[in-house]
Amino acid sequence: MDQVEVFKALSNKTRLMILQWLKEPELHFPPQDRDMKEVGVCVGQIHCKAQLTQSTISEYLSILQRSGLIESTRIGQWTYYKRNEAACLELKQLIETSI
C-alpha cells in the first residue's frame, strides 16, 4: 500500500465523498437489481449523485481503485464499484501506527 498514492486519492472532496457513500451504499443510493453489499454500486448512480461529468467520475473511480481502496466488478454493461474493506482497514492501521 503506497501511502502517498492513497493520500493523493483522498485529497479530493468528490473522491472522499464517494468512498464515504460506498461505506453505506443502501443509505446513499436508490435500490438496484444487484445486491449493493455484494457487488457495489454502478458508475451511473455514483455519477448522478456526484454532479460531475461521467468521464470525470469514471476517472476518479479509477484513481480510487488504483489506490486499492475500492474494487470493481463488471456485470453486463455495468461496472459496480465497492469498497475494499481489507484495504480500508489496512489504511487505518497504517495511519494508526505511522501518523
Next chain:
Amino acid sequence: MDQVEVFKALSNKTRLMILQWLKEPELHFPPQDRDMKEVGVCVGQIHCKAQLTQSTISEYLSILQRSGLIESTRIGQWTYYKRNEAACLELKQLIETSI
C-alpha cells in the same frame, strides 16, 4: 479540521517523512540546545535531513502547519516545529470514523 487539506498535506513523500520524523525527534535529529519534546526541531535540521532546498522545506513546513498537524515556536533566530499531537489524534479519530 479540513479533511481534504490534511490529506493534501500528507500526499507528498517529504511532508509525510517530516511528520514521521517529528514523532520521535530524538531518534531522527542530532542533539540540540533546546528540548525537542518541548519546542520541536529547528528548520535547519529538518532541511539537512530532507535533502531539499531550505525554501522548499520552509514552504512544506508551512503547509503542514496550515493543515494543523504541526505547530511552530520562534526562539531567537530559530523556528522550532513540533507535532500537534491533539490534531494528529483528531485526524486518526476522523479517519477511524469516516473512512
Next chain:
DNA sequence: TAGGGATATCGGGAAATTCCGATATACATT
C-alpha cells in the same frame, strides 16, 4: 448485425503543486 445504453479513454485548457534560486526579513553579535 444494427442500434442503443453504460462505461472507459483521449485530448486539452485552466488551475494547482513541486521544487528551485534569489531575495527579504528577523535576530544576534561585534
Next chain:
DNA sequence: AATGTATATCGGAATTTCCCGATATCCCTA
C-alpha cells in the same frame, strides 16, 4: 551600525491535477 546566520517569501519553470467534451469500447437486445 555592520555583519553573519536562520528562516520566510517571491517569482518562476516544469509537472501534475482537475474537470470537461468528444469519442471509443463493450455489451445487450431487437
